Amino acid sequence: MDDPYKTLGVSREASQDDIRKAYRTLAKHYHPDLNPGHAGAEERFKAIASANALLSDPIKRGQFDRGEIDAASQQRPGPFYRDFAEGEAGQRYSSSAPADEWSPIHFNDIFDTIFNVDRGGGARDPIHGHSGVLPLTISFLDAVNGATRRLTLPDGRVLDVKIPSGSVEGQGLRLRGQNGKGGPDRAAVDVLIEIHVTPHRYFVRDGLNLRLQVPVTLAEAVLGATVEVPTPGGPVRMTVPPGSENGTELRLRGRGVPGVADRPAGDLYASLRVVLGTPDTALETFLRSWKPEHPLDPRRMMEADS
Amino acid sequence: MISIEIVIGRLPGLSRQELERWISNHWVRPDDQDGDYFFHEIDVARVRLIQELRDDFEVNEEAVPVILSLIDQLYLQRRRMRDLCIGLHRTAPEDVRRTLVRHLTQGRI
Numbered sequence: 001m002d003d004p005y006k007t008l009g010v011s012r013e014a015s016q017d018d019i020r021k022a023y024r025t026l027a028k029h030y031h032p033d034l035n036p037g038h039a040g041a042e043e044r045f046k047a048i049a050s051a052n053a054l055l056s057d058p059i060k061r062g063q064f065d066r067g068e069i070d071a072a073s074q075q076r077p078g079p080f081y082r083d084f085a086e087g088e089a090g091q092r093y094s095s096s097a098p099a100d101e102w103s104p105i106h107f108n109d110i111f112d113t114i115f116n117v118d119r120g121g122g123a124r125d126p127i128h129g130h131s132g133v134l135p136l137t138i139s140f141l142d143a144v145n146g147a148t149r150r151l152t153l154p155d156g157r158v159l160d161v162k163i164p165s166g167s168v169e170g171q172g173l174r175l176r177g178q179n180g181k182g183g184p185d186r187a188a189v190d191v192l193i194e195i196h197v198t199p200h201r202y203f204v205r206d207g208l209n210l211r212l213q214v215p216v217t218l219a220e221a222v223l224g225a226t227v228e229v230p231t232p233g234g235p236v237r238m239t240v241p242p243g244s245e246n247g248t249e250l251r252l253r254g255r256g257v258p259g260v261a262d263r264p265a266g267d268l269y270a271s272l273r274v275v276l277g278t279p280d281t282a283l284e285t286f287l288r289s290w291k292p293e294h295p296l297d298p299r300r301m302m303e304a305d306s
Numbered sequence: 307m308i309s310i311e312i313v314i315g316r317l318p319g320l321s322r323q324e325l326e327r328w329i330s331n332h333w334v335r336p337d338d339q340d341g342d343y344f345f346h347e348i349d350v351a352r353v354r355l356i357q358e359l360r361d362d363f364e365v366n367e368e369a370v371p372v373i374l375s376l377i378d379q380l381y382l383q384r385r386r387m388r389d390l391c392i393g394l395h396r397t398a399p400e401d402v403r404r405t406l407v408r409h410l411t412q413g414r415i
Contacts (some may be wrong), residue, residue: 079351081377092346304345
């Protein structure tokens with residue numbers, strides 16, 4: 001290993017404060033996580049950290065100065081953040097929509113959107129023939145079913161935006177060459193819209209499928225019933241089979257995100273949630289005297305595992 | 307999966323209280339299973355980075371989210387760029403790649 005004083009660029013007479021300052025200055029320059037494109041940064045930083053580990057400790061520094069120990073490498077333990085952030089694992093802290101770093105907009109504008117630039121270079125803004133990103137918040141059902149929304153541009157112009165059915169949070173929509181109505185000096189603009197979807201009270205999206213919980217009474221679960229279930233296209237009647245367990249998932253085919261030309265409709269998964277309601281004397285009396293036909297120990301498997 | 311105790315044990319000078327504050331600030335996002343945190347290696351490396359920003363770089367805690375946001379944007383673009391380069395390497399014919407290199411280096415050599 002090199003002379004730790006040279007590594008930090010300080011003299012042998014430097015004070016502890018000088019050493020700390022030198023280390024901090026160099027560390028700021030060479031920290032690998034802040035220099036992911038700098039191939040030599042990691043080696044350099046390790047040398048700096050190692051020299052600092054030795055010289056920042058007055059006892060070790062004294063031993064080194066007297067030649068009692070050599071400048072054996074004091075490795076900074078563990079890998080650097082960049083070792084993970086550069087790879088798939090880095091998606092965990094993505095500043096884009098998670099797990100979707102090439103979002104659907106990229107299929108049309110893959111090269112444009114890496115740096116949000118337009119072809120021909122140069123970022124544009126929506127006022128002067130330039131495109132920027134405008135946020136547009138829509139309801140859950142508008143995202144599922146598709147809708148037309150009126151959007152006011154920063155320069156006051158109004159656009160009707162057609163939101164395709166099946167839109168997702170963070171999705172981009174590019175409206176090409178929107179001609180300004182403000183006069184001939186207004187260039188045609190591209191407007192890039194980023195969609196935000198508000199959550200729904202009971203529907204949850206899962207790709208093209210939807211999920212919801214349907215509360216049912218004990219009688220409906222035990223005896224079976226036909227219940228009305230909301231779907232994005234309006235309520236439908238669903239059959240609950242007799243003897244349905246709490247949590248049973250029933251599929252309503254084609255009742256998820258509506259289909260379009262070459263995309264089939266998604267399904268709606270309704271999971272049953274048995275609701276007992278307020279205490280009922282007749283039910284309690286019945287259960288006390290109830291002798292089950294097939295006595296059940298629902299926790300039998302848990303005991304077997306423990 | 308790495309528990310919070312192991313993370314604290316691995317990183318001298320880090321208190322549990324600090325780490326829990328960083329988690330509630332969403333600076334670090336371990337898996338949360340019924341109130342128990344489970345860390346991936348990337349989470350541990352991120353905790354260490356935040357610790358170094360604060361202790362070695364004297365970044366005060368108000369500025370940490372600014373830096374983390376820039377770092378996250380930087381690595382997102384680097385992952386995209388890497389995907390793009392791999393994609394070009396695998397799919398673009400040799401002459402397209404040569405033309406691209408010529409375009410990118412135009413006027414700079």
